[in-house]
Amino acid sequence: MTSHLADPEHHPSFTRGVFLGELREELVFPFPELSADEKESLGAILESFRAWSADTVDSARHDREGRFGDGVREGMASLGMMGLNIAQEYGGFGASALLFSRVFGEVGVTDAALAVYFGAHQSIGCKGITLFGTEDQKRRWLPQCASGERIAAFCLTESGSGSDAQAMRTTAVPSADGTHYVLDGEKIWISNAGFAGVLTVFAKVPVEVEGKVKQRVTAFIVDARAPGITLGKPEEKMGIKASDTRTISFHEVRVPVEDRLGEVGAGFRIALEILNSGRLGLSAGSSRGTRRILDLALAYAKERRQFGRPIGSFEMIQRKFAVAAAECYAADAGWMTCASMVDRGGIDFSLETAACKVFASELALRAALEAQQVAGGLGYSKEYPFEQAVRDSRIMLIFEGTNEVLRALIALSGLQQPGEQLKALGKAFRDPLHSLGAIGSYIGGRVKRTLVRPEFSRVHPALAEEASMVCKAVHDLAVATQKLLLEHGKDVIERQFHQERLAGAAIDIYLSTATLSRATWAIGRAGGPEAAVADLDNARIFVATAMRRTRRALRALERNQDARLKAMAERALESGSLTVETPTDT
Numbered sequence: 001m002t003s004h005l006a007d008p009e010h011h012p013s014f015t016r017g018v019f020l021g022e023l024r025e026e027l028v029f030p031f032p033e034l035s036a037d038e039k040e041s042l043g044a045i046l047e048s049f050r051a052w053s054a055d056t057v058d059s060a061r062h063d064r065e066g067r068f069g070d071g072v073r074e075g076m077a078s079l080g081m082m083g084l085n086i087a088q089e090y091g092g093f094g095a096s097a098l099l100f101s102r103v104f105g106e107v108g109v110t111d112a113a114l115a116v117y118f119g120a121h122q123s124i125g126c127k128g129i130t131l132f133g134t135e136d137q138k139r140r141w142l143p144q145c146a147s148g149e150r151i152a153a154f155c156l157t158e159s160g161s162g163s164d165a166q167a168m169r170t171t172a173v174p175s176a177d178g179t180h181y182v183l184d185g186e187k188i189w190i191s192n193a194g195f196a197g198v199l200t201v202f203a204k205v206p207v208e209v210e211g212k213v214k215q216r217v218t219a220f221i222v223d224a225r226a227p228g229i230t231l232g233k234p235e236e237k238m239g240i241k242a243s244d245t246r247t248i249s250f251h252e253v254r255v256p257v258e259d260r261l262g263e264v265g266a267g268f269r270i271a272l273e274i275l276n277s278g279r280l281g282l283s284a285g286s287s288r289g290t291r292r293i294l295d296l297a298l299a300y301a302k303e304r305r306q307f308g309r310p311i312g313s314f315e316m317i318q319r320k321f322a323v324a325a326a327e328c329y330a331a332d333a334g335w336m337t338c339a340s341m342v343d344r345g346g347i348d349f350s351l352e353t354a355a356c357k358v359f360a361s362e363l364a365l366r367a368a369l370e371a372q373q374v375a376g377g378l379g380y381s382k383e384y385p386f387e388q389a390v391r392d393s394r395i396m397l398i399f400e401g402t403n404e405v406l407r408a409l410i411a412l413s414g415l416q417q418p419g420e421q422l423k424a425l426g427k428a429f430r431d432p433l434h435s436l437g438a439i440g441s442y443i444g445g446r447v448k449r450t451l452v453r454p455e456f457s458r459v460h461p462a463l464a465e466e467a468s469m470v471c472k473a474v475h476d477l478a479v480a481t482q483k484l485l486l487e488h489g490k491d492v493i494e495r496q497f498h499q500e501r502l503a504g505a506a507i508d509i510y511l512s513t514a515t516l517s518r519a520t521w522a523i524g525r526a527g528g529p530e531a532a533v534a535d536l537d538n539a540r541i542f543v544a545t546a547m548r549r550t551r552r553a554l555r556a557l558e559r560n561q562d563a564r565l566k567a568m569a570e571r572a573l574e575s576g577s578l579t580v581e582t583p584t585d586t
Contacts, residue, residue, distance in 0.1 A: 021478030083146025125152025150197030
């Protein structure tokens with residue numbers, strides 16, 4: 001296993017730790033910084049991209065026409081953007097995750113559809129080759145991806161298989177002579193389909209296990225120009241309209257055996273690892289998009305006058321900006337910290353990328369809606385950018401794992417280690433005389449989690465109150481997790497109301513910790529708290545708000561109306577009608 005992959009079995013995880021009542025500060029502190037060379041490179045890249053895009057990229061036109069303007073795709077390639085995070089030895093720039101994510105955010109601010117094109121190519125399209133390819137595969141495919149000669153696409157989703165990758169029907173059957181696989185099936189909602197020259201495709205391969213044929217999900221590098229590949233018509237989407245999204249069909253497509261990516265049966269793990277990477281870029285793009293659309297709303301709020309004064313002077317409008325400012329501060333802290341985990345290596349960052357994606361994507365949509373509200377009637381008009389921002393940001397809650405699935409992932413992954421401890425304890429009590437060490441170790445750990453709260457040692461004293469809030473939340477989450485497992489056991493897999501609460505708490509704890517790390521760094525850089533007032537304000541607002549959410553979520557594990565909610569939903573599903581008829585219609 002490559003050292004920079006998530007690899008939860010061998011690498012420490014901050015978010016998995018909080019479910020155990022642990023604060024693994026060393027994974028989040030100190031707050032990351034670009035090196036001097038990277039800062040210089042980032043400045044040059046952003047300057048070149050901004051100058052080029054100002055003359056070439058017309059996002060409103062892309063939205064109207066549903067395609068990129070002349071020279072856009074060629075310009076991205078000529079700037080070297082299409083190989084930004086591909087290693088230099090294969091013709092790319094070799095950007096770190098931190099640098100790449102910041103550039104991703106800039107592309108997203110310029111045009112959301114262009115960010116999808118950019119991200120679908122590098123973040124997921126050819127990422128599998130980068131992470132899991134053999135040296136031969138990398139040398140054959142990555143230089144063409146880096147130059148933009150071949151655009152990459154990621155082919156996982158099917159009509160009956162979205163987040164449930166195991167339900168896929170696409171097959172890859174080995175030839176009799178063992179030289180190739182025969183690929184058959186159909187993938188839907190494939191970004192970059194119409195532009196693609198190389199595809200990462202997931203299919204089931206028949207394998208004999210103990211005399212029975214089993215189907216194992218496996219990854220393949222597929223030449224998009226191979227015979228037997230056909231494209232559907234471009235999808236007519238709500239937003240990101242210039243992004244080419246289509247169905248790709250495979251009929252008896254011959255894939256050389258040397259283009260199998262990883263081992264047979266490793267496809268599901270490979271897909272998850274690729275998506276972990278992609279979510280980071282989406283987080284940065286969503287954060288930058290939040291900043292851009294609300295900056296436009298700020299300018300409007302200063303100019304628009306009602307009742308003899310700018311609407312920006314009214315507190316209900318000011319609240320929108322202040323809350324979004326604190327949330328944007330936290331979102332940036334989250335993706336930057338997570339990118340640093342990727343770059344450092346040896347850290348399981350899978351739950352952090354999910355947390356960042358969930359939070360930032362929902363923030364971007366809220367921000368677009370709030371900006372539209374501030375603009376009033378103008379916000380509903382196509383002459384202004386607000387309504388397009390609403391449409392473009394909506395997909396972010398669906399891309400690369402819906403936010404509901406990612407919340408379940410965070411909760412169930414976080415429950416895994418505490419659950420294993422309880423399972424081991426159960427086995428130990430069946431033979432207590434030979435298991436006193438295991439029983440004593442668990443009881444000691446339980447006492448520690450119940451009585452002793454973790455403490456920060458690296459947060460600046462000016463943020464002591466906020467740090468204490470987070471420490472209490474970590475302690476309370478661990479206690480609640482243990483109680484939930486003891487009450488429900490393995491049935492917790494079906495308790496999605498509870499999973500949503502646990503995930504919400506874990507997301508807020510991670511983002512709050514990243515925020516404390518960022519604010520601590522800012523205070524040190526500024527020379528003291530009095531010189532970092534804006535950072536302190538953002539941190540104090542966000543952490544206090546996030547910890548209130550966490551307290552509510554954990555309380556609701558015990559006091560809730562889940563049974564009633566479930567009954568109402570099932571009643572509606574069975575009847576096909578949302579609720580009881582309006583009295584005028586009965």
